[in-house]
Amino acid sequence: METFIQLTVDGLSTGSVYAALALAIVLVNQATGLINFAQGGMAVLSAYLAYAFLEAGLPLILALLVAVLASFGIGALVERFLIRRFERGDPDTAVVATIGLLTLVTGIVAVVWGYNNRQFPSLFPLTSVDILGAVVSLRSLATTLTILAIMGVLQLLFMKTKLGLALRAVADNPASSALSGLPVGRLLMVGWGLAAALGAIAGGLVGPQLTLTPGMLDGALVYALAAVILGGLDSPVGAVAAAWAIGVLENLVAVYIPLIGHDLKIAVPFVLIFVILVLRPQGLFGRKVVVRV
Amino acid sequence: MATLSSSLRSRGARIALIAVVAIVLLAAPLFMPAIANLTLVRVGVYAVAVLGLNIVMGYAGQVNLGQIFFVGLGAYVTAYGVKQGWNILIVLIAACVIAGIVGLLVALAAARLGGLAIAMVTIALPIVGVPLAKRLDTFTGGSQGISAIFSTAPDWSGLFNDQWQYYIILVVAAAGFLLARALVRGKYGRAFAVVKDNEAVAASMGISPYWTKVLAFTIASVYGGASGFLYLAAVQYTSPETLSFGHSISLLAAMVIGGAGSIVGSLIGGAYYVFVPQFTNAIDPNFTTVSQGVILLAVLFLLPEGLVSLPRVLRRPTRRKPARAAPAGTPPSSAASPDPAPQNPAPASTERHDPS
């Protein structure tokens, strides 16, 4: 039983890593209608920026803050000068463009900082607390809470604010939104900027755990995508819930179904996706896209 | 593709061109250095994989992030068959058929889903495929991989190995390309296109979106299997690395760069897949990631419809609408007003009616 709880808690903490990235993906999708494969790469860049500011002598919290702001700018510029070209074209091309962006960003990080591992300090101590007989580090606890907070903010942003409505309108149909006077270009930049800033927070949160390398989020990307699709593309709550579900289930299945084991546990989220999406195409928490004939 | 054929209106010229191309393709390896042949061999391998991907994605619009899995599967089947000493034609057929059957089974499930959900199910193939390949080490040689050599030139041919490999790949790839071209031109090409565009319309034309997706996906898998066979002819070794997820993404990029929904584009995509790493290696092996990113983005930026659209973009036709008879009952024209030349650079973004 103790092991079971510990495995569950471990799963939640791994799931939080996926969730951080998943939230940024949801944000970009809500704001621009794209799936951004480069989201993880951009978060890595942000983490390295924070690292650079730290090296330059800023205190950790300030370094993170500056990195978040800088990332907002980078995200906005990337949208304006790169992604804009692909926004109205074939969606496959846009996806490949984000793949190109991922490659480019990873490459830039590698050129500037190299492939050597770098330690990134955490805001939160590694000391652990006991919850229901399971041991949790304050760090994972804080990560999890931060993610919950971000999720709440996003949900409010999209559902309750004028900016959120405008972002969704533009993602839905930019040409039509412009006819109501929505500054489409600027809103798209804001959307990417916000997602990049969120990515920076994610990078700062998971950086200490994963140690900085140019490819540190490559593995998490697939999980984050899975979480986004499973939870519902338009739902921050869904993304987080799905990321946790994946983290926990993976652990439990690997341990309690030895036939699957740790090598094939990665199949679990995908089987889950398949089963759930057949029943609920819009994902666990997503709203169904209405298409009428 | 369209650009090529439209500039070759006359039938005679087209036949002559085809003949010339065929002769060049047949004779070239005899005169080229080994490295050139070997490079073309690899282009052929990936062109076939990209072609399959293009059918399911470029034509039928189903995002498939798992194509590399079928390449790997084909390669493993080939390696196994060769080790068992099967006739090489049987090996080729087995590689295609087994990949096709697995693809069919996956498609029967995946085609129930739409859009991105299919993408997730297909992403799972290479991701689960790698540990699976390690587990099934009696067949696959585990993580150390498996070598199988069948593409050594036989003595009677008097050819070098690279030339012999070239001809193997030329024959298989040419057959694959010709079949695909015929398929996407008529009835099924239209069916793929409408399923991509609007499933409701497809259905009302008697085209089952589900079965069309299954068909496209299965064809793609067969091409993946064939590509795996060719992979083994070219590399003579395969391991779980062959089907790693990253390569699937690269295949996707190659398809879009070459030209989604274009047969010739698939060939260009295969060339892109092979040449770009080679090229970036030549620039500076330490910066391959950056330079690959730059190249990919630069090409997309200039040619969002892929390299295959280059001639079209270069020609950039300006034309007026063809004349049409004025409908009966319209009033007589009064004097026309002067018309200044259009010069506004604002982007032409028209309101698209999204299909119902």
Added chain:
Amino acid sequence: MAARLSLNDVSLHFGGVRVLQDVSFEVEPGSIFGLVGPNGAGKTSLFNCISGHYKPSSGSITIDGTEVVGSAPSRLARLGLSRTFQHPALQLRATVLENVLLGGHLRLPGGPVSWALSLPHTTRAERAMRAEALELLERAGLGWAAHLPADELSHGLHKGIELWRALLSKPSLLLLDEPAAGLSHGEVEQLIETVRQVRAEQDITIVIVEHHMGLISALTDRVVVLDHGSKLMEGTAAQAQSDPRVIEAYIGKDAADDAA
């Protein structure tokens, strides 16, 4: 063979929204049948039920006696049903000809393997189908547009292309959803002429949803008026237009002014 269509107590709900309620009527083979009613009355939804795009919550729909509720749209197409969409659903990047050719899909023989191998019977059929589609377009005065991408044509012409696409399948039952929307008066006259001709030349049953009462009067043998998902009345177009309930719910008080 013109088809007989009958609906029996067809109801449709979306969540709590009642879209159709116990709709029944019968369309005689070879007739032209009108379906009218206010916006949101459920006309298009009814078409969607017939064509298999929606599944009625209850009730039965038969085509020539075959129960079709629960069948996929592609299967219904095989039974000879063809339709147009209220909002033109064309492949905008494909040429007009390719769009129309899509209608001929079921008439082309052979499976994927024969087409990949370009077996002679497939190439022959393809050539014949192209010729037929081109001729249709020529007759419609759209020959000039055959090789243009569909998105280069104006909205009004898209409706026409949909009609020709539907006709190329040689349907026995044709559903037209607001074919006259966006057409000027002269163009509506042409459309009426076309539909008459189609009926004269082919053995076909046609159901039309339309707000253009002139067209309904000119073409239909019978009409059903829907309101809020229920059948308000059934009769001839003239009866409908003079029915006070219909005037109240649909046409408006000063109908006579511009019903033409």
Added chain:
Amino acid sequence: LSLAGCRGSANEGGGGGGSAASPGITDTTITLGITTPLSGATAGPGTCTVAGAKAYFGAKNAEGGIKFGDGKTRKVEIKTYDDGYDPQKSLANFQQMVSDNVFAEGIGLGTPTNRAFREAAISQKVPQILVMTGDPLFSDQKQSPWQLGLVPIYQNEGEAFGKLVAASGGAHKVAILSQNDDYGKGYVQGFKDAIKGNSSITVVGEQTYEATDTSVDAQLTQLAATGADVFFNAMSITPLVIASLQKAQQIGWKPSWFLPSNTSSPTAILQPGGATAYPGVYTVAFAKAPQSPEFAKDEDVVKFLSDLKQYGNYSDTPAFPHCMWSYIAGATLEKAFGSMTDPTRDSFMKALRNIKGLEAPLMLKGTSVDTTKDGQPAISTVLVQKYNGKGYATSSTFG
């Protein structure tokens, strides 16, 4: 079909017998090729590999070159190629090297990537030497006449630790976590072979992970539940090792640890992982760890770090041992060059296979290069080391 003949021979890639110079060697230069991952997930060790080799030969070239056995002094040129850990690309790179007239290929990292062109190297008689893989195939002279491995085969490392545990005499419960590939399997195999028949040592839990995983928390929780007092952790991913060290102590599991040679850096791994919490952290090594304070002033290490910065374009202290290994490979090659009498690949291979007792720079006391043992790579002796809170000290007893 004699048409084929109108092109220079492709399959006979040169080499062969005779004493005509092989491709890639002139009176003043010799060209070596390295294909290794310089991008992607394994780029960390990959770039380190290249940096170490460049550091070694860069320094030698700056001194004027290397004296060869034929009396000539040559500079060593290194051509690098990125394969991104893709076998197909490493084969392409090899073909490119042949056309770029490379004398020998070597030092590159990766089992599948090296396997992918092994047959081609054999058939074209191009040396593929000092490869960085613990795959024994490359050191089997019969099967791999043109190959030679550099680093101890994985089994050797596992075995060394197994012997240590077995020799302790006490009863131990061992938990094993290994990478799910030949790397992990090799380690585990060696370890198990060494403890075979020793009834006081039991393996109580055995788990694997994938190199692409972001977390191994579940495995650790599972293994902790076994109550093992020895943890054999055959893990090659630096961040995961750090995370494991942290995780295990959090959940209150404090066994003695074993870590492989490539993931046991004192500063990059043990310190952030908080390794002092464990009764003992052991590793095996043959090279000095530059991060270790013990070697901070060591002559070899100082020169190595400065060469690495100056010629290898690598200014950090590397987190991977591969830089050191390829530096050692450089010294091994120098030795071989010094005794090859003809400028041919044949002669080179003969010379390379004839090195014994070479104590290359950076090698720990008690280890040496020995290329004469069939079935073993150039370096096959390893020393078990124990973490002492700052660096490592050679340890011959367990507990």
Added chain:
Amino acid sequence: MTLLELDSVTASYGPVQVLDGVSLTVPEGGSVGILGANGAGKTTTLRAISGTVRTGGRIRFAGRDIRGRRPDQVAALGIAHVPEGRGTLAQLSVRENLLVGAYMRKDRKKISADIEYCLDLFPQLRERIGSRAAALSGGEQQMLAVGRAFMAKPKLLLLDEASLGLAPGTARSVYEAIRRLRVESGIAMLVVEQNANLAFTLVDTATVLETGRSVLTGTSAELKGMDEIRRAYLGG
């Protein structure tokens, strides 16, 4: 006073030029119709004004040259466009669509009152207030598009076949509402309408387009008197 003036406007989609010299003026508070066959360029003319197509020539609005401005900039000047076809934001609810329509407005307090006004005008929409636009029937979507334009409180309203797909009674009441709006708040409008009988209830003058050129302009009465016009657009 002229509010909007088009002088020899040309327009093209990519390489294809489709307007070939369109000139017309809309006076302040005026209402002008555009007539023409399918493909004559009516829609394109409206698009030229709102900046969604590449244009040449001169387009002035309230004394300012607006040719070449982005659509949102044009909208910000007080021009609302009810586009042809589905003019809604498909995955947003009816209420959200109306709110987006009011995006530019500063008088936030009045917005809910105006939403009520729209819902009174289109009672069907009130029943579906929470549904997404994509689920609406064709006519309901058209109502929503018109409502969304109303919400912007524009100076100039561009209507592209606003009656498309509306039931006859509904179409008349919509036009009646538009006419009232014009009288009450002095909105000027440019109206493309195939149902010329309806159009003439609203417009003072009209311009006839033929293959991308304006060929004829006249008052409603003048035009109604012309045989060709009657035959092509009015019937009888």
